[in-house]
Amino acid sequence: MTTSAFRWQRVLLYAVLIIGSLLCLFPFYWLLRSSMMDLAQIFEMPPKWIPEPFVWRNFIEPFEQLPFGRYFLNTLIIVVGTLIGTLLSSTIAAYSFSRMKWVGRDKVFAILLTSMMLPFAVTLIPTFIGWQSLGLINSYAPLIVPAFFGGGVFNIFLLRQFYMTLPRELDEAVFVDGGNHFTIFTRIILPLSRSAVLVIGLFTFLNTWNDFMGPLVYLNDESKFTLAIGLQQFQGMYTAQWGVLMAASLIIVLPAILLFVIFQRYLIEGIALTGIKG
């Protein structure tokens, strides 16, 4: 290949990548820009790139019109509860499925794995009826409690893959020193799998933070709504109030982005990990 042809290829490569990434980032910019404009600025033609002046009121409006502070707190309660449940139960289950020997272990795990293929719609209605008969509709229990029962097969699967890579000799050393499975789990496996646990924690946080259908199905009282449901309410009230709507959206997006920026190395490795075994 001649050098000039090679150079042209590189130029083309970077051009595609730069244009592509700008297209991906553009909606973020448009969200940010529109969130700081009043209606007159938003509807100005041709569109302005930078708000002039910056309208900060848009960010106050959601808190005045709807209890966005309360929604924030509610979302946080659900997220923290789900995180605790998921991390506790998925690590213990993964330990049992990877480092303990018991009759029927692999068969049981294979059965659990099949639930990944099951669309949530199939279990949605009976689960809803079940919670209803317990009188727990309009509470956070249906959103948090399931996390304490295994914390999602997918998470168990990921952790199990990771635990299986840790050398067996570690366990034997603990047994020789008179330790038991609990010691191995807390002193050896958990500390060694910190990065895998972190990835699962991050995914769980994002999934719960972003969850729309769960709260939509189970929460009725406005005072119990999450941010996602609150935003949807807001949209109903403020059709075409784009500035305020964008500001409210930004309030939900920011924590997710912040978390991503801090932990992005782990997240990207984690998502890559999920595909490898496919």
Added chain:
Amino acid sequence: MQSMTETAQRRQTISKSSLSSIRRRENWLGWLFAAPAILGFVIFVFGPMIASLWLSMTDYKVASTPHFIGLENYRNLFNGTDAFFYKSLGVTLYYVILSVPLQIIVAFFLAILLNQKVKGLTFFRTAFYLPTIVPLIASSMVWLWLFDPDMGLLNVIMRALHLPESQWIYSETTVVPTLVLMSLWTVGGTMVIFLAGLKDIPDHYYEAIEIDGGNALHKLLYITIPLTSPTIFFNTIMGFIGGFQVFVQPYVMTQGGPNNGSLFYIFYLFREAFTFSNMGYACAIAWVLFIVIMLFTFLLFRTSQKWVYYEGEGR
């Protein structure tokens, strides 16, 4: 002599019994450690699944006793009594068939580009991945604004370029393609998985092609695609399963409209269950979806033997 063998024998039996007691203990402990997950499966997956199958054969509505009606719900779905069923199935299939291949192609293409030892890899990867972490409800708001036919940026650009404007999500014919376009914004997740698959291909495979005088196209066709075919397969299945379960976009952006043009399957199911309280009927709708997804997955698995290459298996 005899006593010695006796002691040895006894020791052996002791160690054997203590070993088996350890085994038994481990057996018991293992089940205990896995118990929450197993219970969770029984309570939140298996139990509801069976209940759902039974409910799908009843006329259960909220606050009424369910009556067994056999396959009537299914009959009503398939014989066209409920026109929305075929409509929603059609809309969803249209979306899936359009979006999955496009997503795979775009994600694969971007991953190949990023695998060319580019400078600023971290920046590009972050930029492409970032949209996937945005709550769907929030991205729906942003796209709703961008798609606005009068004031939205997309039509402003079209106008400026003297191109025909589109009604985007506000027209029955363009709503699904528009949502497919929106779904391309979040191919970053699939791209990252492809990128990991590409990184696993050893360099000397490509060198072998170079020595044989092959070009970039040969590398793509004979090395890259065969060796990443398990990842392509995985992403295709995940894409199908995800595509069949689109809900937030129709619920928030279009309410299934215009004129049922975006009556996605799960949106239709949700409406039957929670707006019209037809719980039994909605369960039948859910089971049809389950069967459709199983059928698709089964077909993909069957064809996969022809095109998915697993190392060490020699095709």
